[in-house]
Amino acid sequence: MNAATNVIGTTPWYARPRVDTAPAGFDQRLAQTRETLAIAAKHAPCVLASSLSVEDMVLFYLVALDALAIETFALDTGKLPAATLNLWADAQTKYGRAIVRVAPDTRDLAQLTSTQSDSAIYETKAARALCCDIRKTAPLRNQLAGKAAWVTGLRRAQSAGRASVPQQAWDAAFGLEKFNPLAEWTDEDLWYFVDREEIPVSALYDKGYASIGCDPCTRPIRYDEHPRAGRWWWEATADTATGTSTECGIHVAAPTLNTNDTKATA
Ligand code: SF4
Structure with a gap:
């Protein structure tokens, strides 16, 4: 079983959105994201945990754009x-900022x-x-130790399991503040901005x-599958349609909502 040959057959593949004009409300969501990132940066030391996903590339760009004191790292499993x-190397060159290898x-x-x-x-x-656990969760835990906050690219639109992701919350699993500045972004927001x-x-x-x-754990998806159906697909069963089974464990802990110092609506 491998990522390139599984279950696609002749069915059309997923194609990412192409959006020429700003989705309604996009400017406000972008402003809120930049504000949330600025708040996160004040929780020093704050880090951006990047998986090199499209979400994390948007955040890496905004951190560089606003010259925020947020170090970026990625787990090299x-x-x-x-x-x-390849993207890892290209992004560092383009923005002149490191993505630290963990x-x-x-x-x-x-x-x-x-x-x-x-x-x-x-x-x-x-x-x-x-x-x-060995390739991802344990190195992440080590990297977050001693940090005051971390930033992730979680979005509510990604899956049912992420539908209530707040902009900011106390992360009891890792013992620090967790910021999700793209929580309210739609797929269209994301690709329009990219x-x-x-x-x-x-x-x-x-x-x-x-x-x-x-x-080994990622495959392409058909156009009618859930966006996360290509992750650990052999484990997914009844909840494949919602993506609720497609988590590695890093983001599964229930957050405690904190609205003390952000204007986020979560
Ligand atoms: S996603 Fe797959 S290859 Fe990567 S750490 Fe988890 S089980 Fe291992």
Whole structure:
């Protein structure tokens, strides 16, 4: 099983939106996003956790545009698609800002690879969860330790499981403030802004991919599938249509809403 050949057949692929004019209310949502990022930057040290997704590229661009004191990092799981690695290098060059590489612990990774094969992630949920824990969650936890806040590209429109994502919340799982400045952005907002500002994004978005993670766990989707249906698709069952089963564990903890210092409407 691999990302390139699974279940597409002759059915049309997903195609990302092309939007020539600003969606209604876009200017207000953009202003709110920039305001939320500025508030996040005051929670020093604050970091942007980037997966090199289209959302994270928008945030990386806005952080650079407003010269905010928010360091960006990305988890190099060792399983990222070549297109993601290429984008990583290109984005750093274009904006003159680093995307710090965060890698799994060497000994944990050696333990993982010595006890389960690469294909074990398709065989049991426990094997998949262990891989995500060692390659993603544990390095993320280490990177967030000692930080006051982190910024993510979560949006309510991405899935039913993210439908109530707030602009700002206390993240009890990692013990710091969590900001989601794109929480209210639609797909149209996102792609309109990417094209308008010529923000670099993964080449995979033009090859049927709507959501991109590690190469073994991401596939293109048909035009009628949920945008996150291409993530860990072999585990998805009854909730495939809503995307509620397609999370790796990094964002599943329920947030505690905090409206003390933001004007966000969440
Ligand atoms: S997304 Fe897949 S390859 Fe990446 S860490 Fe999780 S199980 Fe491993």
